[in-house]
Amino acid sequence: MHPLRLAPDAPDQLKEFSGSAISTLLFASNFWFWSEDSYWAGPSELKPLLHTWTLALEEQFYILCPLLLMALWRGARDRILPILIVLFVASLALSQYGSTAFSDANFFLLPTRAWELLAGAILARIELSYGRNASGTWAEILPILAS
Known part of the structure; x- marks a missing residue:
């Protein structure tokens, strides 16, 4: 038997956990949890890797x-x-x-979450283009915008 395949009689929880673990390793757990069920369905304590959906989203952004x-x-x-x-x-x-x-797709997928990460990219580009001004309006506004 292939090491990643589970026996047909394996408990559903083990199958779900294995799927979420593999998708986490592939930076795709946001797709796994989106396709599996709603974020708000079922107790989250039964999904120990649920928090990895946001990490997958960030990794997808950092690749693209x-x-x-x-x-x-x-x-x-x-x-x-x-x-x-x-x-x-x-x-x-x-x-x-x-x-x-x-x-649900809006919550889990990159196209509707990219704006959050693009905000940092825009601020970084502004700094590269115009430099960092230690005083003045930009010095007061940019940290507020970045938080």
Whole structure:
């Protein structure tokens, strides 16, 4: 028997845990928990890896964002900040729409959560483009926006 396959008579909880463990290793536990059931269904203490959905989301962003930035660096270096802002607004708008139209997918998937991570990317790009001003308005506003 293959080591990742469980016997047909294995308890459902072991199957669910194994699936969530494998999906966690593949940075896909957000897909696992989204497809498995609603975040609010069933007691979360019976899902010991439930917290990994957000880690998977971050890892997906940290894989895709550098690829996007490398592509933009080659072809649209001077438009990186505006493109990041457009992506931020699009993700935020999709998240707002998704909160009622498809709440479970909205909760678990990157397109509707990317705005949260893009906010940091935008602030980092602003700092790279304009430098860090130790005093003035930016020094007061940026830490508030980043928190």
